[in-house]
Amino acid sequence: MEICNLSSSKSILIQQTATLLFDSFKEHWATAWTNLDSALQEVHESLAPDRISRIAVDDNGTVLGWIGGISQYNGNVWELHPLVVHSEFRHRGIGRALVLDLEDKVRERGGITLWVGTDDEDNMTSLSGVNLYPKVWEHIINIKNLRNHPYEFYQKLGFTIVGVMPDANGLGKPDIYMAKSLRN
Structure with a gap:
């Protein structure tokens, strides 16, 4: 598994990430992202320069998880939003790795x-x-x-x-x- 930046040049990974977000939340949190378009919009918003968007991918380039960070209070405080791991790969340390990686990226930006x-x-x-x-x-x-x-x-x-x-x-x-x- 590798954790890397999600960028606008990676359209296949953006689509996989939006699908992961929508599929993971549609059962329990139906009000979060009501359709794939709203999930795709969320992913695109995470690509702004003042945000952090990181994905965990396997050796085949399949998105296993996604985490985002939103700068607040002049960069002193960051919101972790969202965190999602593919249901088949939960409880394997991917969520933990994504959170720890986000912490490092936030520290690098002075958070x-x-x-x-x-x-x-x-x-x-x-x-x-x-x-x-x-x-x-x-x-x-x-x-x-x-x-x-x-x-x-x-x-x-x-x-x-x-x-x-x-x-x-x-x-x-x-x-x-x-x-x-x-x-x-």
């Missing part, structure tokens, strides 16, 4: 914090399906992973829950905010 929002639209954690007000932090402290939500993946990589936006995706469907310091 000091990386953050990610991990929606819970499907009752995957104890934060979903409940009214988080007024004791939001109490709910965060007592969070439980009920159905393999990715927040624990990010915790293993050093991310910390720094907040939650209750009802971000509708009543009882929060967005969990996580961040990691990239200072050495």
Whole structure:
């Protein structure tokens, strides 16, 4: 496996990446990318100069995973958006490798914090399906992973829950905010 930049000159890889994004999210997060065109638009937007777009490819040039980074706060903070790994290749270290690679690229651009929002639209954690007000932090402290939500993946990589936006995706469907310091 190799991790490399996704660029506008790689139209076959752009198409594979958009297909991967759409196929991976259509079952669980139907509101994210509702069709292949919207996924393709997301991939094209990731190619802007102020963004990072990296793919993991196998020896045959097939896209196994994709990660993006969006500069914020004058480059001090970067949003990890999105991260996707082909379903047949999950739990093999590809997601971890992509995140660690993105961290290096963000550091090279002077970034000091990386953050990610991990929606819970499907009752995957104890934060979903409940009214988080007024004791939001109490709910965060007592969070439980009920159905393999990715927040624990990010915790293993050093991310910390720094907040939650209750009802971000509708009543009882929060967005969990996580961040990691990239200072050495």
